[in-house]
């Protein structure tokens with residue numbers, strides 16, 4: 001264990017001393033394990049180590065653990081963010097040898113055996129577990145990010161929910177049929193599990209949940225387009241199950257565009273070679289790349305930014321550093337690549353916890369890590385899923401129940417499990433999506449979204465051109481108050497002084 005760090009800005013602070021110095025370890029003679037990231041991998045390592053004679057420090061930039069597989073349900077208003085996240089302190093807080101640090105990783109000084117954080121802390125370690133996961137990969141087109149957000153964080157899901165629900169609200173007020181069609185066209189890029197789940201949930205949101213909510217549009221006529229560069233969806237599944245998934249998606253109204261590479265996403269459309277789809281809402285689920293761990297550790301990574309590890313999940317040449325979960329590039333001794341999935345991340349976390357516990361007891365390392373494939377699942381709306389367990393496959397309705405049971409079982413925290421189960425059941429019975437909340441600034445941001453050229457200038461420009469409803473940031477203004485498209489009738493809502501707020505096209 002390293003000594004107290006000179007870089008600590010709050011040298012007298014007790015937490016700081018505890019984090020930087022050797023107090024706990026020297027007093028009790030216990031090694032300190034620092035875990036970067038409280039995702040599936042980091043958390044499973046922390047929970048397993050909590051029962052061993054080591055001190056554990058978990059560092060994460062969020063104060064919650066996120067169940068990413070259900071993010072798409074937050075984005076499509078089926079679940080609320082708190083249903084799929086649990087505070088990290090609430091999970092590990094009951095173990096006295098575990099502490100939590102809310103901070104972002106800025107680097108790792110492997111010589112000094114210290115982690116550097118963005119708040120300027122230096123956290124010494126005896127063993128380091130790097131488990132900071134992955135992020136979206138736009139394959140060199142990072143400028144698409146704003147137009148086509150991905151799903152990785154809670155903020156992504158609530159932002160997508162806002163964009164999706166706002167698109168329907170704006171379509172309801174829109175008179176121009178082309179613009180209305182663009183607002184009611186949703187494009188999902190990437191036909192992996194997230195893209196398939198997102199497209200299915202979007203189609204069902206429009207067809208069932210929103211069907212009766214509007215007066216001037218027919219949400220069930222919404223166009224959901226799923227684009228993929230390959231010739232089939234869900235390539236990690238057997239071809240037969242891919243075909244089933246494609247049929248189930250088509251049945252609920254999703255348009256599949258296969259063998260097509262997206263080569264442009266702009267404010268108003270998605271381009272696929274010669275073809276253009278006019279849309280105001282795009283979801284990106286076409287790829288992931290690892291977090292910056294390679295940079296922090298100063299090592300070469302693979303093409304996806306993942307850090308190569310040895311058969312024991314250690315950094316080559318540095319046995320005190322383990323890299324696990326989505327950020328690790330691991331191959332079994334038979335050459336099989338360990339997939340970026342939650343069960344793999346959990347198994348890795350458990351494995352390194354055991355390895356460190358053995359080390360602490362002076363025992364040899366044990367066998368190399370071996371990923372146990374528990375099968376794969378993907379759902380398509382409320383009635384269908386495909387589950388591949390190798391020799392056994394389940395699909396359709398039974399698959400959906402299996403998928404639901406597995407996800408509830410794996411949700412962290414008893415409360416979340418109960419709430420998610422109850423929400424699903426209720427929404428299943430009623431076709432309702434109770435969390436249809438538009439959060440954020442609907443007056444300005446909602447209209448700007450990613451697509452509207454941005455801001456009040458644009459709205460003002462539109463006013464000058466004499467087109468469109470014009471909503472200015474007038475205190476108390478209700479967007480849409482005034483005349484309603486096509487009706488010529490006043491819409492209930494607080495009237496806005498003078499003509500600053502709403503001018504209908506028919507005027």
Ligand SMILES: Cc1cc2nc3c(=O)[nH]c(=O)nc-3n(C[C@H](O)[C@H](O)[C@H](O)COP(=O)(O)OP(=O)(O)OC[C@H]3O[C@@H](n4cnc5c(N)ncnc54)[C@H](O)[C@@H]3O)c2cc1C
Nearest residue numbers: 037039040041061069104105132133325326340341342345
């Ligand atoms: C939308 C979506 C759907 C998915 N669906 C499935 C599915 O159905 N089944 C399945 O098995 N897998 C699924 N996955 C993949 C699965 O979620 C990942 O394989 C798993 O989360 C990897 O775990 P991890 O611990 O490596 O990383 P993560 O769970 O991503 O955790 C990384 C942690 O590191 C923290 N972190 C990152 N950078 C920093 C930093 N600089 N400083 C501090 N903290 C940092 C993050 O806040 C996070 O808590 C899905 C993923 C997504 C995004």
